[in-house]
Amino acid sequence: MNIRERIDASPMSPFQWVVVGVCTFLNALDGFDVLAMAFTANRVSTEFGLSGSQLGVLLSAGLFGMAAGSLVLAPFADVFGRRPMLLFTTGLAAAGMFLSATAHSVLELGLWRVVTGLGVGGILACTNVITSEYANKRWRGMAVSIYTAGYGVGATLGGMAAVSLQASFGWRSVFVFGGIVSTIALLLLLAIVPESVDFLVSKRPARAEARLAALVRRLRLNQDTVLLPEAAVGGAVGAAKGKQLTALFSPANRRSTALIWVAFFATMFGFYFVNSWTPKLLVTAGMTESQGVVGGLMLTLGGTFGSLLFGALTTKWEARKVLLVFTVLSSITMVLFISVAGILALAFAMGIVVGMLINGCIAGLYTLAPASYAPQNRGTGVGWAIGVGRFGAILAPLAAGALLDAAWTAGQLYLGVGIVVLVAAAAVAFMRSPQGTIAGAATGNGVLEGAAAHK
Numbered sequence: 001m002n003i004r005e006r007i008d009a010s011p012m013s014p015f016q017w018v019v020v021g022v023c024t025f026l027n028a029l030d031g032f033d034v035l036a037m038a039f040t041a042n043r044v045s046t047e048f049g050l051s052g053s054q055l056g057v058l059l060s061a062g063l064f065g066m067a068a069g070s071l072v073l074a075p076f077a078d079v080f081g082r083r084p085m086l087l088f089t090t091g092l093a094a095a096g097m098f099l100s101a102t103a104h105s106v107l108e109l110g111l112w113r114v115v116t117g118l119g120v121g122g123i124l125a126c127t128n129v130i131t132s133e134y135a136n137k138r139w140r141g142m143a144v145s146i147y148t149a150g151y152g153v154g155a156t157l158g159g160m161a162a163v164s165l166q167a168s169f170g171w172r173s174v175f176v177f178g179g180i181v182s183t184i185a186l187l188l189l190l191a192i193v194p195e196s197v198d199f200l201v202s203k204r205p206a207r208a209e210a211r212l213a214a215l216v217r218r219l220r221l222n223q224d225t226v227l228l229p230e231a232a233v234g235g236a237v238g239a240a241k242g243k244q245l246t247a248l249f250s251p252a253n254r255r256s257t258a259l260i261w262v263a264f265f266a267t268m269f270g271f272y273f274v275n276s277w278t279p280k281l282l283v284t285a286g287m288t289e290s291q292g293v294v295g296g297l298m299l300t301l302g303g304t305f306g307s308l309l310f311g312a313l314t315t316k317w318e319a320r321k322v323l324l325v326f327t328v329l330s331s332i333t334m335v336l337f338i339s340v341a342g343i344l345a346l347a348f349a350m351g352i353v354v355g356m357l358i359n360g361c362i363a364g365l366y367t368l369a370p371a372s373y374a375p376q377n378r379g380t381g382v383g384w385a386i387g388v389g390r391f392g393a394i395l396a397p398l399a400a401g402a403l404l405d406a407a408w409t410a411g412q413l414y415l416g417v418g419i420v421v422l423v424a425a426a427a428v429a430f431m432r433s434p435q436g437t438i439a440g441a442a443t444g445n446g447v448l449e450g451a452a453a454h455k
Helices: 003-009 014-048 052-080 082-100 106-134 140-169 172-191 197-203 208-219 241-247 254-284 289-314 319-339 344-371 375-405 410-430 438-443
Strands: none
Touching (some): 014 052, 014 172, 052 082, 052 106, 082 106, 106 344, 140 289, 140 319, 254 344, 254 375, 254 410, 344 375
8 A cells, every 4th residue: 555545544643633633723713714804893894984885895805815715826735735835825814814903994904804815715725635635534524524613613712702802902903813823823834734645645746755754654654655656646747727727627527526616605605694694684583683693603503513413424424425414404404493583492403403514514515525636636626616615605695685685584585595505415416426535536537436546
Protein backbone atom coordinates (compact mmCIF):
# COMPACT_ATOMS: atom_id res chain seq x y z
CA MET A 1 0.00 0.00 0.00
CA ASN A 2 1.08 3.61 -0.58
CA ILE A 3 0.52 6.29 2.04
CA ARG A 4 -2.92 7.32 0.76
CA GLU A 5 -4.26 3.81 0.87
CA ARG A 6 -2.69 3.10 4.27
CA ILE A 7 -4.34 6.17 5.81
CA ASP A 8 -7.72 4.89 4.66
CA ALA A 9 -7.08 1.42 6.10
CA SER A 10 -5.35 2.36 9.40
CA PRO A 11 -6.88 3.52 12.71
CA MET A 12 -7.02 7.27 13.31
CA SER A 13 -3.93 8.54 15.15
CA PRO A 14 -4.04 11.34 17.76
CA PHE A 15 -2.28 13.61 15.26
CA GLN A 16 -5.06 13.12 12.71
CA TRP A 17 -7.71 14.11 15.28
CA VAL A 18 -5.66 17.19 16.19
CA VAL A 19 -5.66 18.22 12.51
CA VAL A 20 -9.45 17.75 12.45
CA GLY A 21 -9.69 19.86 15.62
CA VAL A 22 -7.71 22.76 14.14
CA CYS A 23 -9.83 22.67 10.98
CA THR A 24 -12.97 22.67 13.16
CA PHE A 25 -11.68 25.75 14.97
CA LEU A 26 -11.19 27.46 11.61
CA ASN A 27 -14.73 26.55 10.55
CA ALA A 28 -15.98 28.17 13.76
CA LEU A 29 -14.61 31.46 12.39
CA ASP A 30 -17.33 31.27 9.72
CA GLY A 31 -20.05 31.02 12.36
CA PHE A 32 -18.55 33.85 14.40
CA ASP A 33 -18.09 36.08 11.35
CA VAL A 34 -21.74 35.80 10.28
CA LEU A 35 -23.09 36.62 13.75
CA ALA A 36 -20.49 39.33 14.46
CA MET A 37 -22.03 41.54 11.80
CA ALA A 38 -25.58 40.58 12.78
CA PHE A 39 -25.09 41.44 16.46
CA THR A 40 -23.34 44.75 15.72
CA ALA A 41 -25.82 45.80 13.02
CA ASN A 42 -27.89 48.13 15.24
CA ARG A 43 -24.93 50.09 16.59
CA VAL A 44 -23.25 50.25 13.18
CA SER A 45 -26.51 51.57 11.70
CA THR A 46 -26.77 54.22 14.39
CA GLU A 47 -23.16 55.39 14.03
CA PHE A 48 -23.22 55.62 10.24
CA GLY A 49 -26.90 56.58 9.86
CA LEU A 50 -27.75 53.64 7.62
CA SER A 51 -31.07 52.98 5.92
CA GLY A 52 -32.54 49.50 5.88
CA SER A 53 -31.34 48.84 2.34
CA GLN A 54 -27.81 50.06 3.15
CA LEU A 55 -27.66 47.77 6.16
CA GLY A 56 -28.87 44.90 4.01
CA VAL A 57 -26.01 45.45 1.55
CA LEU A 58 -23.55 45.60 4.45
CA LEU A 59 -24.87 42.35 5.90
CA SER A 60 -24.54 40.68 2.50
CA ALA A 61 -21.00 41.96 1.87
CA GLY A 62 -19.40 39.20 3.92
CA LEU A 63 -21.43 36.51 2.15
CA PHE A 64 -20.47 37.89 -1.26
CA GLY A 65 -16.84 37.84 -0.14
CA MET A 66 -17.15 34.23 1.01
CA ALA A 67 -18.62 33.20 -2.33
CA ALA A 68 -15.82 34.98 -4.19
CA GLY A 69 -13.19 33.42 -1.91
CA SER A 70 -14.48 29.93 -2.63
CA LEU A 71 -14.70 30.53 -6.37
CA VAL A 72 -11.56 32.59 -6.98
CA LEU A 73 -9.04 31.59 -4.30
CA ALA A 74 -9.81 27.89 -3.76
CA PRO A 75 -8.53 26.76 -7.21
CA PHE A 76 -5.06 28.07 -6.31
CA ALA A 77 -4.95 25.39 -3.58
CA ASP A 78 -4.68 22.82 -6.37
CA VAL A 79 -1.76 24.72 -7.89
CA PHE A 80 0.32 25.89 -4.91
CA GLY A 81 -0.88 23.52 -2.20
CA ARG A 82 -3.62 23.46 0.44
CA ARG A 83 -1.36 24.59 3.29
CA PRO A 84 0.06 27.74 1.60
CA MET A 85 -3.43 28.84 0.53
CA LEU A 86 -4.82 28.09 3.99
CA LEU A 87 -2.13 30.24 5.61
CA PHE A 88 -2.77 33.05 3.12
CA THR A 89 -6.57 33.01 3.48
CA THR A 90 -6.43 32.83 7.29
CA GLY A 91 -4.10 35.82 7.30
CA LEU A 92 -6.50 37.60 4.94
CA ALA A 93 -9.45 36.92 7.26
CA ALA A 94 -7.49 38.21 10.26
CA ALA A 95 -6.52 41.38 8.38
CA GLY A 96 -10.13 41.92 7.30
CA MET A 97 -11.34 41.60 10.89
CA PHE A 98 -8.78 44.06 12.27
CA LEU A 99 -9.40 46.55 9.45
CA SER A 100 -13.18 46.34 10.00
CA ALA A 101 -12.59 47.72 13.48
CA THR A 102 -10.89 50.80 11.96
CA ALA A 103 -13.68 51.66 9.49
CA HIS A 104 -14.88 55.28 9.51
CA SER A 105 -17.61 54.92 6.89
CA VAL A 106 -20.04 52.30 5.65
CA LEU A 107 -18.03 52.06 2.41
CA GLU A 108 -14.84 51.21 4.31
CA LEU A 109 -16.64 48.69 6.52
CA GLY A 110 -18.27 47.07 3.50
CA LEU A 111 -14.88 46.77 1.79
CA TRP A 112 -13.24 45.15 4.81
CA ARG A 113 -16.22 42.81 5.19
CA VAL A 114 -15.63 41.62 1.63
CA VAL A 115 -11.92 41.11 2.42
CA THR A 116 -12.84 39.07 5.51
CA GLY A 117 -15.30 37.05 3.47
CA LEU A 118 -12.66 36.32 0.83
CA GLY A 119 -10.45 34.86 3.53
CA VAL A 120 -13.20 32.81 5.16
CA GLY A 121 -14.37 31.47 1.79
CA GLY A 122 -10.88 30.28 0.96
CA ILE A 123 -10.43 28.81 4.45
CA LEU A 124 -13.56 26.67 4.17
CA ALA A 125 -12.58 25.15 0.84
CA CYS A 126 -9.10 24.19 2.09
CA THR A 127 -10.08 22.96 5.56
CA ASN A 128 -12.90 20.82 4.18
CA VAL A 129 -10.44 19.06 1.87
CA ILE A 130 -7.72 18.63 4.53
CA THR A 131 -10.21 17.24 7.07
CA SER A 132 -11.45 14.71 4.53
CA GLU A 133 -7.98 13.67 3.39
CA TYR A 134 -6.52 13.20 6.88
CA ALA A 135 -9.41 11.05 8.07
CA ASN A 136 -9.49 7.32 7.38
CA LYS A 137 -12.29 5.60 5.50
CA ARG A 138 -14.28 4.53 8.57
CA TRP A 139 -14.17 7.86 10.39
CA ARG A 140 -14.21 10.27 7.44
CA GLY A 141 -17.92 11.07 7.78
CA MET A 142 -17.55 11.63 11.52
CA ALA A 143 -14.45 13.81 11.10
CA VAL A 144 -16.15 16.03 8.53
CA SER A 145 -19.26 16.20 10.74
CA ILE A 146 -17.19 17.36 13.72
CA TYR A 147 -15.64 19.93 11.39
CA THR A 148 -19.11 21.06 10.25
CA ALA A 149 -20.32 21.35 13.85
CA GLY A 150 -17.66 24.00 14.35
CA TYR A 151 -19.94 26.50 12.57
CA GLY A 152 -22.65 26.17 15.21
CA VAL A 153 -20.15 26.33 18.06
CA GLY A 154 -18.56 29.44 16.57
CA ALA A 155 -21.95 31.04 16.02
CA THR A 156 -23.13 30.31 19.56
CA LEU A 157 -19.98 31.12 21.55
CA GLY A 158 -18.97 33.91 19.17
CA GLY A 159 -22.42 35.44 19.39
CA MET A 160 -22.28 35.40 23.18
CA ALA A 161 -18.82 36.99 23.09
CA ALA A 162 -20.02 39.62 20.63
CA VAL A 163 -22.91 40.64 22.88
CA SER A 164 -20.65 40.96 25.93
CA LEU A 165 -17.85 42.81 24.12
CA GLN A 166 -20.20 45.21 22.40
CA ALA A 167 -21.92 46.09 25.67
CA SER A 168 -18.60 46.85 27.38
CA PHE A 169 -16.35 48.24 24.63
CA GLY A 170 -18.48 49.06 21.60
CA TRP A 171 -19.04 47.33 18.27
CA ARG A 172 -15.45 47.72 17.07
CA SER A 173 -14.19 45.44 19.85
CA VAL A 174 -16.13 42.55 18.30
CA PHE A 175 -14.01 42.73 15.16
CA VAL A 176 -10.79 43.17 17.14
CA PHE A 177 -11.69 39.98 18.99
CA GLY A 178 -12.33 38.25 15.66
CA GLY A 179 -8.92 39.37 14.40
CA ILE A 180 -7.21 38.03 17.52
CA VAL A 181 -8.97 34.66 17.23
CA SER A 182 -8.05 34.46 13.53
CA THR A 183 -4.42 35.20 14.37
CA ILE A 184 -4.44 32.39 16.95
CA ALA A 185 -5.82 30.10 14.24
CA LEU A 186 -2.99 31.16 11.92
CA LEU A 187 -0.40 30.25 14.57
CA LEU A 188 -2.03 26.85 15.11
CA LEU A 189 -1.88 26.22 11.37
CA LEU A 190 1.81 27.05 11.26
CA ALA A 191 2.56 24.76 14.18
CA ILE A 192 0.32 21.77 13.45
CA VAL A 193 -1.36 21.39 10.06
CA PRO A 194 0.84 19.86 7.30
CA GLU A 195 0.36 19.86 3.56
CA SER A 196 -2.35 17.67 2.09
CA VAL A 197 -1.18 14.09 1.59
CA ASP A 198 -3.02 13.80 -1.71
CA PHE A 199 -1.45 17.03 -2.99
CA LEU A 200 2.04 15.71 -2.22
CA VAL A 201 1.27 12.39 -3.92
CA SER A 202 -0.48 13.78 -7.01
CA LYS A 203 1.52 16.97 -7.66
CA ARG A 204 4.99 15.84 -6.54
CA PRO A 205 6.23 19.27 -5.37
CA ALA A 206 9.83 19.82 -4.17
CA ARG A 207 10.92 17.38 -1.47
CA ALA A 208 7.67 15.42 -1.76
CA GLU A 209 9.15 12.11 -0.60
CA ALA A 210 10.96 13.68 2.38
CA ARG A 211 7.77 15.48 3.42
CA LEU A 212 5.76 12.29 3.09
CA ALA A 213 8.34 10.41 5.18
CA ALA A 214 7.91 13.00 7.94
CA LEU A 215 4.13 12.59 7.71
CA VAL A 216 4.44 8.82 7.99
CA ARG A 217 6.15 9.25 11.36
CA ARG A 218 3.53 11.74 12.61
CA LEU A 219 0.71 9.48 11.42
CA ARG A 220 2.34 6.44 13.10
CA LEU A 221 2.33 4.39 9.90
CA ASN A 222 4.87 1.84 8.73
CA GLN A 223 7.87 3.39 7.00
CA ASP A 224 7.24 1.49 3.77
CA THR A 225 4.04 3.46 3.23
CA VAL A 226 6.06 6.44 2.03
CA LEU A 227 6.32 4.74 -1.36
CA LEU A 228 4.62 6.76 -4.07
CA PRO A 229 2.54 5.29 -6.90
CA GLU A 230 4.53 4.64 -10.08
CA ALA A 231 3.05 7.68 -11.83
CA ALA A 232 1.68 10.93 -10.47
CA VAL A 233 -2.06 10.49 -10.00
CA GLY A 234 -4.08 12.26 -12.65
CA GLY A 235 -1.32 13.62 -14.86
CA ALA A 236 0.78 16.75 -15.08
CA VAL A 237 2.31 18.42 -12.10
CA GLY A 238 1.56 22.08 -11.51
CA ALA A 239 -1.43 22.43 -13.82
CA ALA A 240 -2.62 25.98 -14.26
CA LYS A 241 -5.61 27.36 -12.42
CA GLY A 242 -7.62 27.56 -15.66
CA LYS A 243 -7.11 23.86 -16.30
CA GLN A 244 -8.27 23.04 -12.78
CA LEU A 245 -11.58 24.76 -13.45
CA THR A 246 -12.01 23.21 -16.90
CA ALA A 247 -11.49 19.76 -15.36
CA LEU A 248 -14.71 20.15 -13.38
CA PHE A 249 -16.63 20.01 -16.66
CA SER A 250 -14.69 17.18 -18.28
CA PRO A 251 -16.76 14.16 -19.38
CA ALA A 252 -15.56 12.32 -16.27
CA ASN A 253 -16.61 15.07 -13.83
CA ARG A 254 -19.47 17.09 -15.30
CA ARG A 255 -22.25 14.85 -13.95
CA SER A 256 -20.82 14.97 -10.43
CA THR A 257 -20.21 18.72 -10.68
CA ALA A 258 -23.76 19.48 -11.82
CA LEU A 259 -25.38 17.36 -9.11
CA ILE A 260 -23.11 18.66 -6.34
CA TRP A 261 -23.78 22.28 -7.36
CA VAL A 262 -27.54 21.76 -7.37
CA ALA A 263 -27.40 20.03 -3.99
CA PHE A 264 -25.19 22.73 -2.42
CA PHE A 265 -27.29 25.60 -3.80
CA ALA A 266 -30.63 24.15 -2.70
CA THR A 267 -29.39 22.98 0.71
CA MET A 268 -27.70 26.28 1.58
CA PHE A 269 -30.83 28.08 0.39
CA GLY A 270 -32.83 26.14 2.96
CA PHE A 271 -30.14 26.43 5.65
CA TYR A 272 -29.84 30.21 5.45
CA PHE A 273 -33.60 30.69 5.10
CA VAL A 274 -34.39 28.92 8.36
CA ASN A 275 -31.48 30.52 10.21
CA SER A 276 -32.22 34.05 8.93
CA TRP A 277 -36.00 34.25 8.93
CA THR A 278 -37.25 31.81 11.57
CA PRO A 279 -37.43 34.29 14.53
CA LYS A 280 -39.45 36.81 12.50
CA LEU A 281 -41.71 34.25 10.83
CA LEU A 282 -42.51 32.58 14.14
CA VAL A 283 -43.75 35.96 15.35
CA THR A 284 -45.98 36.33 12.29
CA ALA A 285 -47.25 32.80 12.99
CA GLY A 286 -48.41 33.83 16.47
CA MET A 287 -45.42 33.77 18.85
CA THR A 288 -44.13 36.72 20.87
CA GLU A 289 -40.84 38.34 19.86
CA SER A 290 -38.89 36.67 22.68
CA GLN A 291 -40.42 33.29 21.83
CA GLY A 292 -39.40 33.78 18.19
CA VAL A 293 -35.80 34.40 19.27
CA VAL A 294 -35.85 31.23 21.40
CA GLY A 295 -37.18 29.33 18.39
CA GLY A 296 -34.24 30.57 16.34
CA LEU A 297 -31.82 29.48 19.07
CA MET A 298 -33.35 26.00 19.03
CA LEU A 299 -32.27 25.70 15.38
CA THR A 300 -28.68 26.58 16.30
CA LEU A 301 -28.71 24.19 19.25
CA GLY A 302 -30.03 21.35 17.14
CA GLY A 303 -27.56 22.12 14.36
CA THR A 304 -24.47 21.21 16.37
CA PHE A 305 -25.91 17.85 17.39
CA GLY A 306 -27.23 17.20 13.87
CA SER A 307 -23.78 17.36 12.32
CA LEU A 308 -22.45 14.90 14.90
CA LEU A 309 -25.46 12.60 14.44
CA PHE A 310 -24.81 12.49 10.70
CA GLY A 311 -21.18 11.56 11.32
CA ALA A 312 -22.12 8.82 13.77
CA LEU A 313 -24.54 7.29 11.26
CA THR A 314 -21.92 7.26 8.51
CA THR A 315 -19.76 4.92 10.57
CA LYS A 316 -22.49 2.32 9.97
CA TRP A 317 -24.14 3.30 6.68
CA GLU A 318 -23.08 4.85 3.38
CA ALA A 319 -22.79 8.64 3.59
CA ARG A 320 -24.82 9.31 0.43
CA LYS A 321 -27.79 7.28 1.67
CA VAL A 322 -27.69 8.94 5.09
CA LEU A 323 -27.59 12.35 3.38
CA LEU A 324 -30.58 11.44 1.21
CA VAL A 325 -32.63 10.54 4.29
CA PHE A 326 -31.58 13.74 6.08
CA THR A 327 -32.50 15.89 3.08
CA VAL A 328 -35.97 14.39 2.63
CA LEU A 329 -36.71 14.63 6.36
CA SER A 330 -35.46 18.25 6.39
CA SER A 331 -38.03 19.16 3.77
CA ILE A 332 -40.86 17.48 5.65
CA THR A 333 -39.98 18.81 9.11
CA MET A 334 -39.69 22.41 7.84
CA VAL A 335 -43.37 22.32 6.90
CA LEU A 336 -44.35 20.59 10.16
CA PHE A 337 -42.31 23.12 12.17
CA ILE A 338 -44.27 26.16 11.05
CA SER A 339 -47.53 24.20 11.23
CA VAL A 340 -47.15 23.65 14.99
CA ALA A 341 -46.04 27.20 15.83
CA GLY A 342 -49.14 27.65 17.98
CA ILE A 343 -48.03 24.85 20.34
CA LEU A 344 -44.97 26.34 22.03
CA ALA A 345 -43.23 23.25 23.42
CA LEU A 346 -43.83 21.24 20.27
CA ALA A 347 -42.59 24.09 18.07
CA PHE A 348 -39.36 24.39 20.05
CA ALA A 349 -38.83 20.62 19.87
CA MET A 350 -39.44 20.66 16.12
CA GLY A 351 -37.02 23.57 15.80
CA ILE A 352 -34.27 21.41 17.29
CA VAL A 353 -35.13 18.63 14.83
CA VAL A 354 -35.10 20.99 11.83
CA GLY A 355 -31.74 22.40 12.94
CA MET A 356 -30.33 18.91 13.37
CA LEU A 357 -31.43 17.72 9.95
CA ILE A 358 -30.46 20.76 7.84
CA ASN A 359 -27.03 20.98 9.49
CA GLY A 360 -26.62 17.24 8.93
CA CYS A 361 -27.26 17.92 5.23
CA ILE A 362 -24.40 20.44 5.16
CA ALA A 363 -22.13 17.90 6.85
CA GLY A 364 -23.15 15.32 4.25
CA LEU A 365 -22.30 17.57 1.32
CA TYR A 366 -18.96 18.46 2.93
CA THR A 367 -18.29 14.72 3.18
CA LEU A 368 -19.25 13.81 -0.39
CA ALA A 369 -17.77 16.78 -2.27
CA PRO A 370 -14.05 16.06 -1.66
CA ALA A 371 -14.55 12.39 -2.53
CA SER A 372 -16.11 13.32 -5.88
CA TYR A 373 -12.93 14.76 -7.39
CA ALA A 374 -9.40 13.61 -8.08
CA PRO A 375 -6.71 15.05 -5.75
CA GLN A 376 -5.39 17.46 -8.37
CA ASN A 377 -8.87 19.02 -8.79
CA ARG A 378 -10.23 18.57 -5.28
CA GLY A 379 -9.64 22.09 -3.94
CA THR A 380 -11.21 23.62 -7.05
CA GLY A 381 -14.17 21.23 -6.95
CA VAL A 382 -14.93 21.80 -3.28
CA GLY A 383 -14.31 25.54 -3.51
CA TRP A 384 -16.68 26.02 -6.42
CA ALA A 385 -19.34 23.80 -4.81
CA ILE A 386 -19.25 25.92 -1.64
CA GLY A 387 -19.16 29.12 -3.73
CA VAL A 388 -22.26 28.11 -5.70
CA GLY A 389 -23.92 27.21 -2.41
CA ARG A 390 -23.15 30.68 -1.07
CA PHE A 391 -25.24 32.18 -3.84
CA GLY A 392 -28.13 30.10 -2.53
CA ALA A 393 -27.37 31.50 0.92
CA ILE A 394 -27.45 35.06 -0.44
CA LEU A 395 -30.62 34.53 -2.45
CA ALA A 396 -32.67 32.88 0.32
CA PRO A 397 -33.10 35.92 2.63
CA LEU A 398 -33.69 38.23 -0.33
CA ALA A 399 -36.31 35.94 -1.90
CA ALA A 400 -38.08 35.45 1.43
CA GLY A 401 -38.32 39.21 1.98
CA ALA A 402 -39.71 39.78 -1.51
CA LEU A 403 -42.30 37.03 -1.09
CA LEU A 404 -43.36 38.41 2.28
CA ASP A 405 -43.93 41.77 0.61
CA ALA A 406 -46.04 39.88 -1.94
CA ALA A 407 -48.29 38.71 0.93
CA TRP A 408 -47.02 35.15 1.28
CA THR A 409 -47.74 33.61 4.69
CA ALA A 410 -45.14 31.97 6.90
CA GLY A 411 -46.63 28.57 6.09
CA GLN A 412 -46.38 29.19 2.35
CA LEU A 413 -42.74 30.29 2.68
CA TYR A 414 -41.73 27.17 4.61
CA LEU A 415 -43.60 24.98 2.11
CA GLY A 416 -41.80 26.68 -0.78
CA VAL A 417 -38.39 26.26 0.86
CA GLY A 418 -39.24 22.66 1.68
CA ILE A 419 -39.77 22.06 -2.04
CA VAL A 420 -36.38 23.67 -2.81
CA VAL A 421 -34.73 21.29 -0.32
CA LEU A 422 -36.45 18.36 -2.07
CA VAL A 423 -34.59 19.43 -5.22
CA ALA A 424 -31.38 18.86 -3.26
CA ALA A 425 -32.68 15.42 -2.29
CA ALA A 426 -33.26 14.60 -5.95
CA ALA A 427 -29.69 15.65 -6.80
CA VAL A 428 -28.30 13.45 -4.02
CA ALA A 429 -30.43 10.53 -5.24
CA PHE A 430 -28.87 10.76 -8.70
CA MET A 431 -25.30 10.91 -7.40
CA ARG A 432 -23.21 7.79 -7.88
CA SER A 433 -22.64 5.84 -4.70
CA PRO A 434 -19.06 5.98 -3.32
CA GLN A 435 -17.23 2.68 -3.29
CA GLY A 436 -13.94 2.03 -1.52
CA THR A 437 -11.59 4.79 -0.42
CA ILE A 438 -11.09 8.45 -1.16
CA ALA A 439 -8.01 7.44 -3.10
CA GLY A 440 -10.35 6.03 -5.70
CA ALA A 441 -11.40 9.53 -6.68
CA ALA A 442 -8.00 9.92 -8.26
CA THR A 443 -9.37 8.27 -11.36
CA GLY A 444 -11.26 11.51 -11.91
CA ASN A 445 -14.69 10.02 -12.66
CA GLY A 446 -16.43 11.35 -9.57
CA VAL A 447 -16.85 7.87 -8.12
CA LEU A 448 -14.63 6.31 -5.49
CA GLU A 449 -13.17 3.32 -7.27
CA GLY A 450 -11.19 1.73 -4.46
CA ALA A 451 -7.52 1.26 -3.82
CA ALA A 452 -7.18 -1.54 -6.32
CA ALA A 453 -7.61 0.89 -9.20
CA HIS A 454 -4.13 2.29 -8.51
CA LYS A 455 -2.24 -0.98 -8.62
